[in-house]
Amino acid sequence: MALCSIFCPRIPVRFRPKPISPFLSKPLFPLSYRVYSSLPPTSSTKDELGSVSIGFLGMGIMGSPMAQNLLKAGCDVTVWNRTKSKCDPLVGLGAKYKSSPEEVTATCDLTFAMLADPESAIDVACGKNGAVSGISSGKGYVDVSTVDAASSILISKQIKDTGALFLEAPVSGSKKPAEDGQLIFLTAGDKLLYEKAAPFLDIMGKSRFYLGDVGNGAAMKLVVNMIMGSMMASFAEGILLSQKVGLDPNVLVEVVSQGAINAPMYSLKGPSMIKSVYPTAFPLKHQQKDMRLALGLAESVSQSTPIAAAANELYKVAKSYGLSDEDFSAVMEALKAARSQQS
Numbered sequence: 001m002a003l004c005s006i007f008c009p010r011i012p013v014r015f016r017p018k019p020i021s022p023f024l025s026k027p028l029f030p031l032s033y034r035v036y037s038s039l040p041p042t043s044s045t046k047d048e049l050g051s052v053s054i055g056f057l058g059m060g061i062m063g064s065p066m067a068q069n070l071l072k073a074g075c076d077v078t079v080w081n082r083t084k085s086k087c088d089p090l091v092g093l094g095a096k097y098k099s100s101p102e103e104v105t106a107t108c109d110l111t112f113a114m115l116a117d118p119e120s121a122i123d124v125a126c127g128k129n130g131a132v133s134g135i136s137s138g139k140g141y142v143d144v145s146t147v148d149a150a151s152s153i154l155i156s157k158q159i160k161d162t163g164a165l166f167l168e169a170p171v172s173g174s175k176k177p178a179e180d181g182q183l184i185f186l187t188a189g190d191k192l193l194y195e196k197a198a199p200f201l202d203i204m205g206k207s208r209f210y211l212g213d214v215g216n217g218a219a220m221k222l223v224v225n226m227i228m229g230s231m232m233a234s235f236a237e238g239i240l241l242s243q244k245v246g247l248d249p250n251v252l253v254e255v256v257s258q259g260a261i262n263a264p265m266y267s268l269k270g271p272s273m274i275k276s277v278y279p280t281a282f283p284l285k286h287q288q289k290d291m292r293l294a295l296g297l298a299e300s301v302s303q304s305t306p307i308a309a310a311a312n313e314l315y316k317v318a319k320s321y322g323l324s325d326e327d328f329s330a331v332m333e334a335l336k337a338a339r340s341q342q343s
């Protein structure tokens with residue numbers, strides 16, 4: 001059954017895309033992209049949204065609130081997670097549960113996956129009892145995990161070999177934006193699926209970008225997180241330097257917040273960093289994974305990224321101190337350790 005035949009009769013007319021030939025799903029230019037940013041929220045009724053069955057694989061820091069927002073909007077949601085107990089709160093809110101990714105994709109029209117890294121994203125999609133085993137023509141798979149382009153292309157190929165459609169859609173934004181439905185989706189892949197998934201992306205996010213071929217969304221996400229990882233390492237250095245020269249780091253955070261280098265991240269994380277407390281919103285292990293993947297991306301095109309490379313070393317040191325599951329702002333502990341070794 002064609003995907004359109006599953007979705008179109010049940011998605012309200014205003015969400016139906018103009019018919020797009022599968023042959024036009026490739027962009028006209030290799031890196032062309034279209035931006036759909038800060039769209040007004042969709043206004044589907046609960047009945048309309050509930051008529052498409054949604055699967056959600058991965059109930060971690062991000063996946064759980066994203067699935068919750070779909071449920072709260074009236075969607076029919078089926079969840080799966082490797083550690084089953086993390087599905088319990090969602091089931092309590094009305095989600096269905098299936099015991100494998102295969103069963104989820106076999107029973108759902110549209111499945112989202114939010115997994116830790118390339119290895120888990122590939123395993124959940126392509127491994128034993130994985131999503132590929134259950135999916136078929138007429139369905140869609142949207143991988144919102146942060147992975148590298150090669151992994152995304154591999155998953156895309158296996159999904160598409162079944163006749164189903166694939167969209168990569170990594171997110172910019174952390175735990176709070178996920179809870180608030182304020183994520184930014186960086187999508188690429190099947191344009192038709194992008195259009196079909198849009199009402200659901202708009203429940204979970206505040207904006208979405210369509211970037212063309214699979215791999216472009218992954219690359220965009222890695223560039224963004226490479227910048228973020230370097231910013232955080234530099235911010236941590238600044239806090240420690242301000243303390244060492246007798247300044248009040250709280251005043252530093254305030255000064256930064258009023259100037260051109262302000263970023264919400266600094267005001268959000270600065271006060272707890274000063275107290276050496278790192279409540280986890282974005283696990284440090286995932287930030288280091290993203291630095292590693294971004295450096296691989298840079299290597300693939302011989303782009304020099306010395307600042308990101310130096311920052312990556314700090315995240316690696318922080319991991320070696322057992323800080324993998326702390327927030328990525330705990331990278332400051334690696335600098336503290338370096339400082340105490342010097343003195």
Ligand code: NAP
Nearest residue numbers: 058059060061062082083115116120146174175281282286
């Ligand atoms: P998380 O809390 O660590 O959750 C990771 C998820 O992956 C869990 O559901 C975990 O299952 C599952 N998983 C890990 N290894 C697996 C395996 N081998 N097989 C099957 N499932 C496996 O991570 P998160 O913060 O939600 O992040 C998820 C993704 O979003 C990552 O790619 C991350 O880089 C990206 N991201 C995170 C943030 C953020 O601020 N947190 C922001 C943007 C993007 P278990 O529960 O069984 O461990």
